[in-house]
Amino acid sequence: MFSALVRSPGLKPFMRRVHTGDTVSIKNLRYCGLINGRRMPLSLSTDLITDFGQASTDDDLRYSINYAVLSRDLRSFEKKYSHNSFRSLLQLGEGIFNEVLFSTNCKRATLTLTMDHPDCDVAVEMSRDKSDRPKITLRLDNLGVDTIIGVFKEERLAKQPVVLNLALDLAGEFSVDSIVSSAKNYVSRSQFKTVEALALNVAKLAFQAAENARHCKVSVLKPKAIDETDGVGVSVARSRADVQRQPLVDSQSSDYVPNLSKTAIVRDGKHTVYLAVGSNQGSQLTNIIIALDELAKRNINVRATSSLFRSAPMYYSNQPDFVNGCVKVETELRPQDLLKQIKEIEYEVLGRVKHFDNGPRPIDLDIILYDEAIYNSADLTIPHISMLERPFVLAPLCQLVPPDMLHPVTAEPIHSHWHQLRKTTRADDLQPVIPISGARMLPYGSRTLLMSILNVTPDSFSDGAASNLEIGHTLSRVERMAAAGVDIVDLGGCSTRPGSEQVSEAEELDRVLPVLEQIRKQFPELVVSVDTYRAEVARASVQLGADIINDVSGGLLDDKMYEFVAQSGVGYVLGHMRGNIATMNALSNYDEVAPGEVKQFSDYSPVMGGVCRELGVAIEKMQEAGVRRWQVIIDPGLGFAKKTEHNLELIRDLKKLAQYRQLSLETGQYVSFDDVALLMGPSRKQFIGGITGKPPKDRVFGTAAAVSACIANGADIVRVHDFEPMKDVALVADSIYRTL
Numbered sequence: 154m155f156s157a158l159v160r161s162p163g164l165k166p167f168m169r170r171v172h173t174g175d176t177v178s179i180k181n182l183r184y185c186g187l188i189n190g191r192r193m194p195l196s197l198s199t200d201l202i203t204d205f206g207q208a209s210t211d212d213d214l215r216y217s218i219n220y221a222v223l224s225r226d227l228r229s230f231e232k233k234y235s236h237n238s239f240r241s242l243l244q245l246g247e248g249i250f251n252e253v254l255f256s257t258n259c260k261r262a263t264l265t266l267t268m269d270h271p272d273c274d275v276a277v278e279m280s281r282d283k284s285d286r287p288k289i290t291l292r293l294d295n296l297g298v299d300t301i302i303g304v305f306k307e308e309r310l311a312k313q314p315v316v317l318n319l320a321l322d323l324a325g326e327f328s329v330d331s332i333v334s335s336a337k338n339y340v341s342r343s344q345f346k347t348v349e350a351l352a353l354n355v356a357k358l359a360f361q362a363a364e365n366a367r368h369c370k371v372s373v374l375k376p377k378a379i380d381e382t383d384g385v386g387v388s389v390a391r392s393r394a395d396v397q398r399q400p401l402v403d404s405q406s407s408d409y410v411p412n413l414s415k416t417a418i419v420r421d422g423k424h425t426v427y428l429a430v431g432s433n434q435g436s437q438l439t440n441i442i443i444a445l446d447e448l449a450k451r452n453i454n455v456r457a458t459s460s461l462f463r464s465a466p467m468y469y470s471n472q473p474d475f476v477n478g479c480v481k482v483e484t485e486l487r488p489q490d491l492l493k494q495i496k497e498i499e500y501e502v503l504g505r506v507k508h509f510d511n512g513p514r515p516i517d518l519d520i521i522l523y524d525e526a527i528y529n530s531a532d533l534t535i536p537h538i539s540m541l542e543r544p545f546v547l548a549p550l551c552q553l554v555p556p557d558m559l560h561p562v563t564a565e566p567i568h569s570h571w572h573q574l575r576k577t578t579r580a581d582d583l584q585p586v587i588p589i590s591g592a593r594m595l596p597y598g599s600r601t602l603l604m605s606i607l608n609v610t611p612d613s614f615s616d617g618a619a620s621n622l623e624i625g626h627t628l629s630r631v632e633r634m635a636a637a638g639v640d641i642v643d644l645g646g647c648s649t650r651p652g653s654e655q656v657s658e659a660e661e662l663d664r665v666l667p668v669l670e671q672i673r674k675q676f677p678e679l680v681v682s683v684d685t686y687r688a689e690v691a692r693a694s695v696q697l698g699a700d701i702i703n704d705v706s707g708g709l710l711d712d713k714m715y716e717f718v719a720q721s722g723v724g725y726v727l728g729h730m731r732g733n734i735a736t737m738n739a740l741s742n743y744d745e746v747a748p749g750e751v752k753q754f755s756d757y758s759p760v761m762g763g764v765c766r767e768l769g770v771a772i773e774k775m776q777e778a779g780v781r782r783w784q785v786i787i788d789p790g791l792g793f794a795k796k797t798e799h800n801l802e803l804i805r806d807l808k809k810l811a812q813y814r815q816l817s818l819e820t821g822q823y824v825s826f827d828d829v830a831l832l833m834g835p836s837r838k839q840f841i842g843g844i845t846g847k848p849p850k851d852r853v854f855g856t857a858a859a860v861s862a863c864i865a866n867g868a869d870i871v872r873v874h875d876f877e878p879m880k881d882v883a884l885v886a887d888s889i890y891r892t893l
Contacts, residue, residue, distance in 0.1 A: 177201045177218045187238040202261040218257045226253045246279045289323040298340040316374040325365035335362040348373045352389045357401045419487045427522040428480045429546045434515040437476040438588045444516050447498045457481040459549030461783040463584040472513045479549035544578040547571040555823050587724050589700035597830045597869040601883045602640040605876035609664045610648045645684030651738045673698040688713040719779035729790035737794040754814040760799045765813040769824040788832040797840040807866035834872035835859035861886045
């Protein structure tokens with residue numbers, strides 16, 4: 154609104170607006186006050202709200218507040234009370250308001266008194282109108298304390314610095330020393346997992362230390378949490394009413410991580426639990442299998458397993474390497490009851506003897522996650538306190554949990570934790586392995602494995618010949634393969650070229666078994682796979698010592714195959730195809746296939762998405778049948794229900810296949826291809842002939858190009874006819890793409 158007319162020389166009269174936001178300020182006036190009989194150096198700042206509209210228009214100081222006079226009056230007040238002690242900073246502030254600030258043309262003012270303190274920066278802010286009581290805020294900034302904070306093992310073993318800032322809205326007197334000492338003592342002995350919980354509990358503590366506090370804001374900064382920042386942290390703001398029914402967490406003398414949520418309520422019913430499993434004594438795979446069988450006997454049902462990884466011991470290094478994995482189980486047992494059953498398996502069934510922490514053991518079973526619960530007792534912490542620092546736990550665990558699954562404490566995706574840890578994990582620290590006969594392990598991932606084709610057929614598409622049925626001729630080829638250093642010999646007695654006539658099961662057995670028996674006698678250490686889609690051929694072959702079954706149909710052509718693979722524990726190549734040998738070429742239209750009740754976690758072309766989805770559904774069925782993930786080798790099936798452009802896309806985008814993840818919307822089962830061995834078989838295939846125009850036996854160079862491309866894009870195993878030149882191709886490609 155308008156008030157008085159203002160006249161200026163040479164100007165016409167105008168209406169002056171009342172200005173209520175004009176401020177006259179003094180910043181950090183050095184002041185010495187006598188508080189409780191003790192001289193206290195202070196810094197005084199004040200803002201006086203006035204209206205200097207006329208003073209600024211007329212350039213006349215008489216219509217404003219003279220800050221020189223104000224400063225002089227403050228000095229006079231200081232001198233007047235130099236021997237009179239105020240009981241508190243609040244009483245001193247009230248005196249300055251009444252005798253100095255409101256003696257001016259001022260109806261509203263703020264006053265800030267800052268004081269020296271050995272632990273933090275202290276400021277008392279008072280704001281009031283002339284007729285009201287002051288609004289008081291106490292600020293405690295840069296309060297540094299060392300404390301246990303975080304979820305990683307290294308964060309639980311050593312204190313780290315945090316910086317606290319507190320702002321309390323007060324209705325009366327307070328003690329700075331009491332609030333500061335309470336906060337320091339509490340934080341220094343706390344053991345919180347999260348800065349969020351620390352901040353909230355410091356706010357609760359502040360209300361206890363300052364009875365007149367009505368509202369509190371607390372910020373916590375971790376200055377050394379993340380490189381290349383000044384710090385990261387959080388802040389909370391709460392009223393006394395917000396926290397009056399929330400008890401203060403007391404973690405003093407705690408031997409385990411405090412439970413920061415409400416007490417975990419475990420309801421009756423089925424629970425999803427993830428276990429870590431490891432062994433470094435005796436027959437490691439046998440120990441793991443026995444442990445899983447014992448879980449099943451106790452109604453702890455294994456729903457899915459991870460790959461197996463060989464890893465060096467992490468804490469006590471003077472012991473053998475471990476074989477580690479993770480298992481997803483379903484149980485109605487509560488956490489403590491589950492722990493009891495696990496300990497029985499470890500100590501009573503498999504004879505574990507614990508000489509010291511992290512020492513050798515035939516079996517080690519740890520509860521990693523139990524539903525989404527946070528659970529703590531003297532002998533059990535869930536989530537497992539060390540899980541986020543262990544590559545041999547996170548790698549297999551991330552094969553079993555979806556990318557969007559959060560860690561119950563950190564609220565970050567578990568996959569994100571593995572992504573961060575993987576950056577500091579050396580490639581040779583974690584070696585995926587395929588278990589084979591004789592308690593042996595076939596490592597993969599560090600270099601490309603060469604699978605050499607040994608067809609004992611007269612009608613295979615590229616190397617069919619009557620001489621293949623002569624056992625002497627065949628064994629001489631095996632001798633050359635062994636001398637060349639191939640990793641796997643793939644023995645096949647039934648051609649699977651599109652449209653070929655399929656021999657009987659009896660004929661296939663007659664071709665395969667005599668050769669396999671002789672290979673086992675003459676080359677006992679050679680890794681042998683048998684190329685068959687028949688469960689009975691697979692059974693007989695494994696009885697004679699076959700290490701791997703290579704099923705191009707992925708179980709489509711014999712519904713007993715998964716059951717046998719589960720019972721035998723043999724390695725299994727899960728090939729992709731559609732239909733059968735006679736019909737597959739007519740089933741290569743992937744555009745018409747609906748995605749089905751499956752969530753895919755990345756975008757894929759119809760071909761890649763279709764192949765991956767169908768392989769994923771097969772893996773889910775295999776797990777239901779009891780097949781362990783560590784048995785599985787994935788083959789996308791080049792040339793099986795694929796056109797030339799499909800084969801090229803699968804090779805070109807193989808890395809996408811290797812990172813494939815899906816969630817069944819019907820069953821809730823999660824399947825990923827992370828770290829599963831990938832086999833590619835481009836050798837002499839028809840798509841190479843379509844590009845080069847050459848017959849099968851002249852496709853060596855085309856095959857070499859395809860093999861090299863497969864290796865460049867992540868193939869772990871390549872299946873080839875021409876093993877001697879392809880050995881060189883693999884060596885050079887590995888040197889280029891795997892930097893061996």
